[in-house]
Amino acid sequence: MPEEALSPIPALLAGADVLVCCGSGGVGKTTTAAALGLEAARHGRRAVVVTIDPAKRLADALGVPGGLGNDPVRIPTGAVDGAGELWALMLDTATTFDGLVTANAADEAQAERILANRFYRNVAGSLSGTQEYMAAERLHALHSDPRFDLVIVDTPPTRNALDFLDAPGTLARFIDHPLFRLMMMPTRRGLKVLNIATQPVLKTIGKVVGGDVVADAVAFFQAFAGMETGFRHRADEVITLLHGPRTRYLLVASPRADTVGEARFFAGRLQEKELAVAAVVVNRCTPDFGAPPARRPRGTAAAALHDNLAELHATAEVERAHVGTLLGDTAIADGTPTVFVPTLPSDVHTLDGLAAIRGFLHDGPSR
Amino acid sequence: MLVVELDGKPTLDELLPGVEVRHISASAALAEYLDTHGLSRVAKRLASSGIIDVVATASPGIDDIVVLGKIKQLERSGDWDLVVVDGPAAGHAITFLLAAKGLLATVRGGPIATQATDVAEMLADAARCQVVLVTLPEATPVNEAVETAYALEERVGVHLAPVVVNAVDDGPLLPVEAAKAGSPQQAAAEFRNARRRLHADECARLGTELALPQIHLPMMPGAVLDAAGVDGLAAAWAGGSDA
Numbered sequence: 158m159p160e161e162a163l164s165p166i167p168a169l170l171a172g173a174d175v176l177v178c179c180g181s182g183g184v185g186k187t188t189t190a191a192a193l194g195l196e197a198a199r200h201g202r203r204a205v206v207v208t209i210d211p212a213k214r215l216a217d218a219l220g221v222p223g224g225l226g227n228d229p230v231r232i233p234t235g236a237v238d239g240a241g242e243l244w245a246l247m248l249d250t251a252t253t254f255d256g257l258v259t260a261n262a263a264d265e266a267q268a269e270r271i272l273a274n275r276f277y278r279n280v281a282g283s284l285s286g287t288q289e290y291m292a293a294e295r296l297h298a299l300h301s302d303p304r305f306d307l308v309i310v311d312t313p314p315t316r317n318a319l320d321f322l323d324a325p326g327t328l329a330r331f332i333d334h335p336l337f338r339l340m341m342m343p344t345r346r347g348l349k350v351l352n353i354a355t356q357p358v359l360k361t362i363g364k365v366v367g368g369d370v371v372a373d374a375v376a377f378f379q380a381f382a383g384m385e386t387g388f389r390h391r392a393d394e395v396i397t398l399l400h401g402p403r404t405r406y407l408l409v410a411s412p413r414a415d416t417v418g419e420a421r422f423f424a425g426r427l428q429e430k431e432l433a434v435a436a437v438v439v440n441r442c443t444p445d446f447g448a449p450p451a452r453r454p455r456g457t458a459a460a461a462l463h464d465n466l467a468e469l470h471a472t473a474e475v476e477r478a479h480v481g482t483l484l485g486d487t488a489i490a491d492g493t494p495t496v497f498v499p500t501l502p503s504d505v506h507t508l509d510g511l512a513a514i515r516g517f518l519h520d521g522p523s524r
Numbered sequence: 525m526l527v528v529e530l531d532g533k534p535t536l537d538e539l540l541p542g543v544e545v546r547h548i549s550a551s552a553a554l555a556e557y558l559d560t561h562g563l564s565r566v567a568k569r570l571a572s573s574g575i576i577d578v579v580a581t582a583s584p585g586i587d588d589i590v591v592l593g594k595i596k597q598l599e600r601s602g603d604w605d606l607v608v609v610d611g612p613a614a615g616h617a618i619t620f621l622l623a624a625k626g627l628l629a630t631v632r633g634g635p636i637a638t639q640a641t642d643v644a645e646m647l648a649d650a651a652r653c654q655v656v657l658v659t660l661p662e663a664t665p666v667n668e669a670v671e672t673a674y675a676l677e678e679r680v681g682v683h684l685a686p687v688v689v690n691a692v693d694d695g696p697l698l699p700v701e702a703a704k705a706g707s708p709q710q711a712a713a714e715f716r717n718a719r720r721r722l723h724a725d726e727c728a729r730l731g732t733e734l735a736l737p738q739i740h741l742p743m744m745p746g747a748v749l750d751a752a753g754v755d756g757l758a759a760a761w762a763g764g765s766d767a
Contacts, residue, residue: 502718
């Protein structure tokens, strides 16, 4: 293994405290995140890989038999481990929200009132936006955790994966929202839940979703009163971290027309947020064993071998064109470091396979 | 037939020039739902002030239900013989399809409960609705497909159609021994054979772990997925059902 790495990845890792991997499904994003963690550990970092996707891909990639939970587990990296460490966890939105409520509550009684509320129990795990906000929140908590000095985030394979960048702001706006204020009113004016639930807007909402749901919601917001400041302050901190100089965004793609299109979409989303793509990892590149000789041999066996070489070469050429389109996108700065990881002869679903991918991330080939 | 897309991706419109493609988003479906239930004034007020999230919040899964409800409405309209929905990825698909059951457990009565009942009926009726799992012939996707299949059958109670295995490199093994030692032909053939063995092994394992028929779609060398490529895959589909 060369001392001077040709790959830009070691430098990228050295300059980052938070690394967010984004890209569409089926491009090996989770594997890349795990392999980056392995590479970071080899360079002495104490890395934690966080997956937001409820699928068990990360546990599979790391060979964790029982799956991952909300608490970080140390991954036994064996021979590839340098002085560093590799940890992993799968975000549990509800548990993270509970922790946040407990930390911000004025006293135990307030925390208990909220945690026991039916509306809260429903919302904590499933509210659209909660998951994104808790992802951002967890990122911040792990960043502050003295056990780790690098947080690697594996985002879900959906188009709204980057919503967590907006989530802290959404929460702040939500708290300032007239409806929220309306629901908070009782604590200020001493009205009862029932009176509030008869307000015209809430009454109409109640017609659609059921009156008891609205009553539960009002009770929740009343219990929540007083915690807004803590939540908003925390949201501001999270926003600062997401835009911080040592938070980097890495785009994972594969060299196909459809996935390149999705990668460009993500690059555009980052650009809208004034965030730069720090590096591109192109996975699953068809290995190119060179152009075949001009003359196709006559024998059946030799012709089959020739055709296979030609097919792989042609595929690799087409893939290079697709990657060219991606790297030529205006949302990706000229000269953005890019690493190409070939399709391997065998499958990557063990630590050994991951170590092979790590090797490619370390050594290039790159641009 | 009609194709429904849920993630806001334009890809399908480009790939299916002759087919009607509709994009359904939760917020638009919810606004439309409120509108058709005589709550248009509220809908406007909610949408414009962003409170739509609060309604979505009030009953978990309501956003999934209105999307599923919209799909049910399209299915019931009789305008199409077949409605194909490009559903969410494995981890989210179960939550999405469980929304009807989950909602029925928490909300009693009201239009949303009716909606959830209708959706649950559609999902449970194999003549109206089936789920096609799509996977790749590799270890992790196969594991995921098997897990998802069991969760869908046991928890959602939806009928499973044959599994589609995408991008299968199913050609015959190449005669590596005929290649000159150390030649690029040899290296290329060894790589290709390893991939083909892996694909065959994973398809076989999928068959052992999941008692469903498989449909294999061939890997398209050249990696161009465009409208013509989709036609090619459709032809392979028509020709190549594999047990």
